[in-house]
Amino acid sequence: TQLLEQSPQFLSIQEGENLTVYCNSSSVFSSLQWYRQEPGEGPVLLVTVVTGGEVKKLKRLTFQFGDARKDSSLHITAAQPGDTGLYLCAGDWGGSYIPTFGRGTSLIVHP
Amino acid sequence: DTGVSQDPRHKITKRGQNVTFRCDPISEHNRLYWYRQTLGQGPEFLTYFQNEAQLEKSRLLSDRFSAERPKGSFSTLEIQRTEQGDSAMYLCASSLEWPSGSGEQFFGPGTRLTVL
Numbered sequence: 001t002q003l004l005e006q007s008p009q010f011l012s013i014q015e016g017e018n019l020t021v022y023c024n025s026s027s028v029f030s031s032l033q034w035y036r037q038e039p040g041e042g043p044v045l046l047v048t049v050v051t052g053g054e055v056k057k058l059k060r061l062t063f064q065f066g067d068a069r070k071d072s073s074l075h076i077t078a079a080q081p082g083d084t085g086l087y088l089c090a091g092d093w094g095g096s097y098i099p100t101f102g103r104g105t106s107l108i109v110h111p
Numbered sequence: 112d113t114g115v116s117q118d119p120r121h122k123i124t125k126r127g128q129n130v131t132f133r134c135d136p137i138s139e140h141n142r143l144y145w146y147r148q149t150l151g152q153g154p155e156f157l158t159y160f161q162n163e164a165q166l167e168k169s170r171l172l173s174d175r176f177s178a179e180r181p182k183g184s185f186s187t188l189e190i191q192r193t194e195q196g197d198s199a200m201y202l203c204a205s206s207l208e209w210p211s212g213s214g215e216q217f218f219g220p221g222t223r224l225t226v227l
Contacts, residue, residue, distance in 0.1 A: 033215070033216075035218075040220075040221075040223070041220050041221065042115075042202050042204070042218030042219050042220050042221050043154065043202075043218050044218070045215055045216070045217065045218075048213070048215055088153050088154075090153070090154075098144075098156055098159065098167065099156070099216070100156070101153030101154050101155070102153050103151065103152055103153050104152075104153050
C-alpha cells in the first residue's frame, strides 16, 4: 500500500503571510492532484500535475511537482481568510485513477 | 447538470439499521467512485464503477457494504446492520475516463452518516 505524507497537519497564520505545504511519497506518482475541502463539503480539485518538475500557478497558488515525481508542494502567497480550508493531496500509481489521499493540511487564515 | 449530487446530505440512524445513499454523477461521466472520510483524515477509497461494471470492490470495508450502479448512471451505497464505527462522511465522485476525458475526479457534497 502506497503511503502519502502531508505536512504540516495544521497551520494557523495571519492574512498576508506566505505558506507552503508538502506532500511526499516513497513511490513514484503517475499523477498527483491537489484539492481544497471546506467543512461539510466534498473536495474541490485545484490542479493535477503529471510531469516531473512541472510548475502550475492558480492566482496566488503555486504548485510544484518534484523532478522524481515523488513529492509536491503548494505555496500560497499573501494568504487571505478565504483560503481557509483543508488542503488535500492525492496520488495515483500505475495510471489506475484510484487515488490515495493524504490526511490533509488544515489551514486557518486570520483576518 | 452542474455537478455531482448526493442524497441525503445527512442521515442519523440507530445501530443495526440499514441505510442507503444515492449518488448522481455528472451526466457524461462514465466512472463513479465511493469514498469514506472520517474526521481528521483524507477520503478513503471504497469502490468504483466504469459504466455499470464494478471494477474494484476489494476495498469495501466489510461485507456489510455494497454498491450498485444498475444502469450506468446513478449509484447507491448500502450499509447493512450499521455500527457506530460507520459514522463518517460518504463521498461520491465521477470522472470521464481517458482518452475521452482526463480522468480527473469531481466530488459531490457528501452524505454525513451518524450511527447512534
